[in-house]
Amino acid sequence: MSVDEERRSTRVKRLPREVRERQILDAAVRVFSQYGYHNASMDEISEVAGVSKPMIYAYLGHKEDLFAACIRREATMLMEAIAAGVTTEQAPDMQLWHGLRAFFQFVGEQKQSWRVLHRQATSQGGPFSEELLAMRGRAINLVDALLVRSATTRGEAPAKSTEALAAALVGASESLADWWLDHPEVSDKTVASWLMNLVWMGFGDLVTGTVWTPTPE
């Protein structure tokens, strides 16, 4: 091997699999989020990742697999961000409040992730929505538990529809986050408080002027 070749082989790094995978996923999230699943081309992803296409296929598999991997990773990050904001020692309304704030903060900071996660995954059928459904299920469970605990704490029997309502709340959050993507001038705190008021007070109270405000911490 000549000196030249040696130098080149040192420059052309043989990175460990883990690092390559992260590089690729980062690039994929960026490209999918910018162009959408279909308009994103493997060529572009490989270029952005600085990795040749065969490597992508070797590490992450076909386009579908790659996209699913993106969703999985981003969904996990989101759930972790929310979990970090909430502790079961807080009062129920404060738990919800912190959860919402954490959610909208994440969305605000990771718009790309959110785009991939929600808009793209939702509109593609099959395997993708499944990944998404799984995450949504976990979120719904969290909220459901919260509602049940809230009733139990007050010594009352929980309503039967808690799970459906939890689903509705999760849906409302996703939907509002989506809306927010197109209205970036509103702050994350404001958006969170709107939704908090809606779901906690209900229009019935709202129209009377009653407003929910977080208790000072």
Place this chain on the structure above:
Amino acid sequence: MSVDEERRSTRVKRLPREVRERQILDAAVRVFSQYGYHNASMDEISEVAGVSKPMIYAYLGHKEDLFAACIRREATMLMEAIAAGVTTEQAPDMQLWHGLRAFFQFVGEQKQSWRVLHRQATSQGGPFSEELLAMRGRAINLVDALLVRSATTRGEAPAKSTEALAAALVGASESLADWWLDHPEVSDKTVASWLMNLVWMGFGDLVTGTVWTPTPE
């Protein structure tokens, strides 16, 4: 001329432009809703419509135009369905209730329309979301007016956030309808009542067991 021939010649040939356009739109809604905008091929649409591709291009234009035309038509139908269910003479909560019922009924009966309208149009950028945004704007205005009227009726000043809350409600409805697509075992009335409870009573009341029920008509 045999019966078959007659039937065929009645079915297939030299129809006036108007009729063909409707045929094409029907087929397009079906195909777009089933495969999504990108995976839907003009070939498939033309086959389903029983019309050659050149006719599609001649009458409805390029793929984008065709899709936009679908959205426009379906959105109009939805708004009309809702408007038909609501009259301003009803009490505010009953107006909301009837609006929600009409909405979920439409979605239940026209799942295809809804798929095209919401899922697909949302995930495609640019011109498509605009058609959708326009419709959403009209819906939000309706709800906003409702909330304002509701407060005024009670002799109170309307809250400042009514428009944002209206937006949230509309978003929640869309989101819940979307969720419902994947959970067809629930009845439309049930879904509507869930959302009604959420937005009218709020979790704050709900966890205490208070429930909103429609006043008997």
Place this chain on the structure above:
Amino acid sequence: MSVDEERRSTRVKRLPREVRERQILDAAVRVFSQYGYHNASMDEISEVAGVSKPMIYAYLGHKEDLFAACIRREATMLMEAIAAGVTTEQAPDMQLWHGLRAFFQFVGEQKQSWRVLHRQATSQGGPFSEELLAMRGRAINLVDALLVRSATTRGEAPAKSTEALAAALVGASESLADWWLDHPEVSDKTVASWLMNLVWMGFGDLVTGTVWTPTPE
């Protein structure tokens, strides 16, 4: 038949075949000249002609036939224009001069015709060049005869290459006319005089500053 229908049927003129054909040819020349043979669409021609496509097919035949008809018509007009400018009573150089002037005048006034005639027809193979070749042959014959007569008049035997030179002159004229299309700032007279100098004097004389000028009439 109602009054309305009658009025309309009066407006929708049933023109005699001749008139229709001219309408169509005019439109075809315009469209072919603007877009080139291939990019010109029968649709566009029918629109410009104010006549439906089936009429075109009925009167002038297929696209190729139509184009050939255009060439034929325009070529005839050009030859007639030239013939009108020249009489055999003039001195040979004056005949050439008038012929050139007539040619460039025609090209200048009928740029569209010329475009169809020369540029388009030349670049399309087969049937079209034949029409063109025929016309060019007639032109070459004219010039050839001129050269021969010129020699005979001076009591000399004509050179053997007169026909080839005639061809070269015709080619030079066509070529210069083509060049002129893209340099419209030069007057037709100037262009004609350039060519006249070139072919009559030759570079050999030209570089000595000798110039041919038309004798005053």
Place this chain on the structure above:
Amino acid sequence: MSVDEERRSTRVKRLPREVRERQILDAAVRVFSQYGYHNASMDEISEVAGVSKPMIYAYLGHKEDLFAACIRREATMLMEAIAAGVTTEQAPDMQLWHGLRAFFQFVGEQKQSWRVLHRQATSQGGPFSEELLAMRGRAINLVDALLVRSATTRGEAPAKSTEALAAALVGASESLADWWLDHPEVSDKTVASWLMNLVWMGFGDLVTGTVWTPTPE
């Protein structure tokens, strides 16, 4: 490995980009020249080149780009052929003579190239004629310089119209070459001498029987 396999693997597989590009350009010139720009299909070119269509697009770009690349390549070859035949040490008339000979020799040997270069490019608008115009400009400059030098050598001031006359000569050459395409029975030397006589002697001399002949070398 059998001989056949070896041969095939040497012929067909994994060639470096450079080679493939040349293969493709060769095929493109052939096909464009045979069918004309519009009637040439990328399919045919790819077949003739023995390469799949995606490679063409990857290496040479869209149809327009490919065509422009053909023109550029062939034009360069032509100019080089002419330049190789002429040296400024020769007398002016000999320079012109050698230039013409080289030109007609090239056209005679590369009829395909010439077809692409001139007929096709001329009839297509825009980007293609530009490539051609550039080359023509260089040719005209050459001739212009020649004429000016010729006058200066004789101690005379050059005529003002040298550039226009240079243009006419170039046009005449192109035109004559074009004519020659359809009259292959004439030798290249003959065609060149015809044109030489025309432009150097002029008809005025010619009709008197004066003829220019190359001085023996």
Place this chain on the structure above:
DNA sequence: AATGAATGAGTTTTCATTCAT
């Protein structure tokens, strides 16, 4: 005589995917 309705056949172009090195 005249036309709106209709299409078969073909074109360029793009992309996910895989060898051979």
Place this chain on the structure above:
DNA sequence: CATGAATGAAAACTCATTCAT
């Protein structure tokens, strides 16, 4: 480990041409 080279398959779109009225 890593990649440049290569392609099969399909998609959007267009157009000359012809019926049925």
